[in-house]
Amino acid sequence: MSGLMDKRKAAILRAVVDEYVQSAEPVGSSYLARVSGIQVSSATIRNDMNLLEHEGYLTQPHTSAGRIPTDKGYRYYVDTFVNEVDESDVMQFKSVEEFFTKAHGALAEMFSDTSRLLTNMTNYAAVVTGPSPETILIRSVQLVSLDPKRVLLLMVDSKGAVEKKILELASDVSESDLEQVSNMLTQKLRGFPLGSPLCKPESIGNPDLDQLCVLVLDNLKKFQGETEAVYIEGASKVANAFDAVDTVRRVLATLEQHFLVVSLIRDVLSKGQKVAIGTELGIEPLAECSVVVSPYVVEGEQLGSIGLVGPTRMNYPKVLAAVNLVSTGLGKRLSEG
Amino acid sequence: MSGLMDKRKAAILRAVVDEYVQSAEPVGSSYLARVSGIQVSSATIRNDMNLLEHEGYLTQPHTSAGRIPTDKGYRYYVDTFVNEVDESDVMQFKSVEEFFTKAHGALAEMFSDTSRLLTNMTNYAAVVTGPSPETILIRSVQLVSLDPKRVLLLMVDSKGAVEKKILELASDVSESDLEQVSNMLTQKLRGFPLGSPLCKPESIGNPDLDQLCVLVLDNLKKFQGETEAVYIEGASKVANAFDAVDTVRRVLATLEQHFLVVSLIRDVLSKGQKVAIGTELGIEPLAECSVVVSPYVVEGEQLGSIGLVGPTRMNYPKVLAAVNLVSTGLGKRLSEG
DNA sequence: GCTGGCACTCGATAGAATAGAGTGCTAATA
């Protein structure tokens, strides 16, 4: 009946998560009664576990197994038990300061070193993004006909970088139409940051051309991710985190789509979250993953962000501590140099 | 008795490799008698397979299974049957030219795009290395004491880049000794290319210091790989190529050690080889992998190289064609711009 | 030198039996 989370149930949920994160085995009631500090019998724990299951926090792999946390369970755990940074978690990473005092070299090198640092600290895959494309403005949009059904989309940004993409069209579009659309889009979009939600221009009247416009806008959005420098390290850690080889394959293939990872991180941050869990990510191949993110701040301005991708069954306190530590470290370091 | 490879045995070996590369299943004699063009009975094939096994070209996973090629078998196959580039293999990659005519952007972008191209063409992991460190000269070597047993090794190169590494010492070394060794090494090595086989300086007399020198030289060699820009793409392809998750883990972890990959490629090229197979690589975690490499030539000079890492069970003709095509394409492209 | 024939090997698959971890429920208890 009640969705109420009394103290004991919360403690049990917490114990299940802690235990499962460590062992990867479903957690049984009698085991908890023995080792967790909860001073009730296994039968009582069993009852509470039953409730927790019906409320959606726990689940059973099969009838006669222990419980494992659901995404909702992890969510409650994260929201309730890892609100603030625990000093004891920070302690194990005393090397971070040392890293940032010694770190040097070009920005790119700094980012990729940071990414490597983070993946080595946590044993999960790490993502570091460079300055966000809010600061990058669209200068020009051009469509070049390759053959009747294929068009090359070119975008030049305010830093002179050129992004390109070949578009496959459903129907033929004439050269003059392409020119018209190119001019219209350039006029409409010039000076707008690539990161801004690109407004849809009013209809032109010709449905084929309207469709083309939508296609172009979609692809410009993808450039958003591509223009942004992004450093992803720790592929081998992904292979450690899962034991089904096709999960590994799925996750790695997804991480290789940098624009997807970047917009994922952006999405999480824009909701004011630090953690996104499993299906919350909204990316099917990452259903078994969680993401922990943090922006880094340079001279008061939020320049970019760092993130971490691991299994939902991850050590959240440790990872959150690591991500926080590294993001502040990186921010400070960049403010100096 | 005879290590002779008559025509039929060679044809059988070839058929086994072709079949196994495609199916990943051990190949049996009766299957070959049916589908390969070899016009003898399965019993005859069986005899030859037996010989091929005793000569080390084939092996059996277990007594009552078909044969699979050994590294030696692949080696014979590659040396005998894929000497020259087959036009039919090249045909399937007609998009390569298009890629290089359209490719643009900074050198770094060029390399990473090329790496991605290669991994997508072949479905194996691709490596592209930038200009070799033969052109990078050592300017200075410094040892800085951190604490009695740990020393920071700094190397400055002719381009002003700084490489660093913390060394763990077996025994204490005094500050003045460190200074002496630093000066000696700088004097000895200044102006030498990082890529050259660093000659061992004569003994100093103090065994501890000699040991330190060796340690420093070893680590300078590692900088060789680190200073070199290297672009490795296709982690998810590794997960496709093997179905044992810990093989995937091992291979990915090895590929993350860029200096190892770079020196591996260098080794293969320095032997004048294009292909290295399995244990030939001399790297235990890559025992199930083969590497196909090719240098790319810009204005008559060999600037860097591209490589491909896949399972020994790889499609050698196709991969060789792809690597050749991409390396010449990249060379041409870089000569222009 | 090649081939048909055949006994043999050994993994892969399926079925049956067993053990045991863990559950849900009920009746007793504080």
Next chain:
DNA sequence: TATTAGCACTCTATTCTATCGAGTGCCAGC
């Protein structure tokens, strides 16, 4: 009313056995 002990029950994991069949090595005959 909340907790607990007890117990029947469920279901996986493991082990064992039997069987199947692909593929081999060898031999005798062509």
